[in-house]
Amino acid sequence: MILRLLLLSIRSRFGPRLAPxxxxxxxxxxxxxxxDVLNHMNNGVYLSIMDLGRIDLMARSxxxxxxxxxxxxxxxxxxxxxxRRSLEPWQTFTVESRIVGLDDVAGYVEQRFVRDGEVCxxxxxxxxxxxxxxxxxxxxxxxxxxxxxxxxxxxxxxxADWSAAASLPPRREPTPSVWD
Numbered sequence: 001m002i003l004r005l006l007l008l009s010i011r012s013r014f015g016p017r018l019a020p021x022x023x024x025x026x027x028x029x030x031x032x033x034x035x036d037v038l039n040h041m042n043n044g045v046y047l048s049i050m051d052l053g054r055i056d057l058m059a060r061s062x063x064x065x066x067x068x069x070x071x072x073x074x075x076x077x078x079x080x081x082x083x084r085r086s087l088e089p090w091q092t093f094t095v096e097s098r099i100v101g102l103d104d105v106a107g108y109v110e111q112r113f114v115r116d117g118e119v120c121x122x123x124x125x126x127x128x129x130x131x132x133x134x135x136x137x138x139x140x141x142x143x144x145x146x147x148x149x150x151x152x153x154x155x156x157x158x159x160a161d162w163s164a165a166a167s168l169p170p171r172r173e174p175t176p177s178v179w180d
Contacts, residue, residue, distance in 0.1 A: 001048050004028070008052050012059035020146040021153075023098045024057035030087045040086035047079065050111045050123050053095035057109075063146055070145075071132035077106055078166045081123035091115060100124070101155035102139055102148065108159055126163055 008026070018024055028049060036042040054074070058064040067073065087093055093115040100110045106126045113121040129137040143150050155163075 001052070004049075004052055005055070008056055009059070012056050015056075015060055017062070018057065018060045020057070020061040020063055021099060021148065022057075022061070023096050024053060024060060026053045026056040026095045026097070027092060028052075028095065029092045030089055032089060035089060040088055043081075043083070046081055046083075046113065046121055046123065049095060049113075050079075050081075050097075050125065053097040053111050054109055054125070054127075057097045057099075061146075066145060067129070072129045072137050073132065074127045074129050076125050076127050078126040078163065079123060080162065080166070081121060083121045085115075085118060085120040087113065087115065087120055093120065099146070099148065099153065101153050101159060102143060102150045103155045103160065103163065104139060105136070106139075106163075107142065107146075108155060108163075124159065124162070126166075 030041050034041045034045045055064065058067065058074075093113055096112045096114060098110055099107060101108045106128050109125050109127065111123045111125070112119050129142055131137060139150065143153075
């Protein structure tokens with residue numbers, strides 16, 4: 001992934017500019033190191049490549065340098081992915097990344113793995129942005145940085161339902177095991 005990140009950094013720097021609300025299309029190739037024992041792309045690799053797709057969106061939209069300047073960084077809070085068709089060795093595919101909505105504490109990005117016009121997999125992540133100095137970046141500040149009007153980017157109902165269902169209970173100290 002490090003080599004891909006380095007290549008992506010160069011490509012993003014010189015690639016076409018995007019608005020944060022645009023769809024970023026990032027092309028990849030299935031490498032031998034991506035494969036599982038069944039000789040197709042390993043399910044965990046999809047999540048790592050999704051990270052790169054989001055970085056490409058933020059870099060080409062000009063948001064990434066501003067996040068770094070302010071000492072902000074994204075963290076994935078939840079993710080889900082559905083697979084339809086395998087990606088095989090050496091095949092090229094495109095990851096399409098777009099912001100789908102905001103709620104009170106997070107942003108949501110949909111990402112699709114597309115090959116020959118067919119969606120092979122689709123994932124959604126819920127992300128927060130944290131401050132290196134501590135704390136969470138408030139959504140109004142984040143929306144302004146990304147040039148988003150939260151009223152124009154409401155969270156689809158199915159995504160709000162998923163987010164609520166996937167949430168963990170509040171932290172407690174110490175957390176007892178549910179299996180004990």
